[in-house]
Amino acid sequence: MSKKPKRKKSALTAKTADKHNLYERSVQNVEAEIDFVDRVFKKLRGRRADRLREDFCGTGNSCAEWVRRRSTNQAWGLDIDQPTLEWGMKRHVSELSAEQQERIHLLSRDVLDSTAARDMDCILAMNFSYWIFQERAKLAQYFRAVRESLAAGGVFFLDFYGGSEAFLDVEEERPLDGFTYVWEQDKFNPITGRVQCYIHFDFEDGTRMKRAFHYDWRVWTLPELRDLLAECGFGPVTVYWEGDDGKGGGNGVFKPTLKGEACETFVCYIVAERAE
Numbered sequence: 001m002s003k004k005p006k007r008k009k010s011a012l013t014a015k016t017a018d019k020h021n022l023y024e025r026s027v028q029n030v031e032a033e034i035d036f037v038d039r040v041f042k043k044l045r046g047r048r049a050d051r052l053r054e055d056f057c058g059t060g061n062s063c064a065e066w067v068r069r070r071s072t073n074q075a076w077g078l079d080i081d082q083p084t085l086e087w088g089m090k091r092h093v094s095e096l097s098a099e100q101q102e103r104i105h106l107l108s109r110d111v112l113d114s115t116a117a118r119d120m121d122c123i124l125a126m127n128f129s130y131w132i133f134q135e136r137a138k139l140a141q142y143f144r145a146v147r148e149s150l151a152a153g154g155v156f157f158l159d160f161y162g163g164s165e166a167f168l169d170v171e172e173e174r175p176l177d178g179f180t181y182v183w184e185q186d187k188f189n190p191i192t193g194r195v196q197c198y199i200h201f202d203f204e205d206g207t208r209m210k211r212a213f214h215y216d217w218r219v220w221t222l223p224e225l226r227d228l229l230a231e232c233g234f235g236p237v238t239v240y241w242e243g244d245d246g247k248g249g250g251n252g253v254f255k256p257t258l259k260g261e262a263c264e265t266f267v268c269y270i271v272a273e274r275a276e
């Protein structure tokens with residue numbers, strides 16, 4: 001009997017690859033993110049959260065993870081980019097059971113719309129997406145809209161990156177399975193804090209998916225954000241700093257502290273509570 005020749009897994013190229021799929025494989029770890037949110041909310045409130053809103057949800061990957069976790073969980077995702085939401089509906093929502101699909105709602109909405117999805121236990125602003133708000137007043141408008149949308153005792157989770165490299169023009173590469181993720185910070189302006197960030201993807205055949213994603217951001221600092229969140233009515237506002245792996249990297253365990261470290265790069269979480 002002749003054996004069928006094994007078909008070689010087709011190599012990704014800039015033409016064939018799907019940018020949302022590459023993005024999710026490069027920068028998201030929704031399991032770890034939802035573990036953190038679930039654990040911290042339970043610790044703070046002594047009960048599990050049910051109602052979660054993912055702002056700037058993109059493909060709604062975290063929402064899908066949330067509804068998979070428990071049958072009592074409900075998720076709302078807000079994003080203004082309809083094609084990205086549609087990609088998420090096809091790739092994530094349709095993969096859920098019919099019962100889970102009833103508990104997930106991806107909405108084409110601006111996060112500044114404080115009438116969208118209220119009475120939340122948790123609201124998430126991840127992958128630094130709130131850095132699109134470059135004026136303090138605009139960011140305050142967003143933070144107030146989030147506070148309005150939280151139930152009493154609700155918790156706002158934001159991630160944050162910093163360190164000396166956040167204020168430089170850099171290009172960093174990270175090889176992944178079948179492609180290389182490239183992060184570029186360009187034209188950082190120390191007067192305004194404005195920076196242009198790009199994600200490119202390089203492939204083994206030498207092709208590049210150039211500027212697959214572009215972010216026009218202001219680089220904020222933790223003291224600015226802590227002050228502004230407090231001004232917008234949140235409190236306590238706590239930074240969860242990552243532990244050390246003993247080899248100069250992070251160990252993935254984030255704990256509340258007021259003692260950070262002067263690193264070249266770091267990622268942490270900000271947990272801003274709405275009083276009970």
Ligand SMILES: C[S@@+](CC[C@H](N)C(=O)[O-])C[C@H]1O[C@@H](n2cnc3c(N)ncnc32)[C@H](O)[C@@H]1O
Pocket residue numbers: 028055056057058059078079080081084109110111112126127128129132
């Ligand atoms: C960096 S992606 C974040 C995707 C996902 N949250 C994550 O953690 O990887 C930023 C997303 O924010 C969306 N966005 C930008 N401005 C927005 C706004 N004012 N309201 C809602 N979504 C917005 C974009 O369409 C984009 O999908």
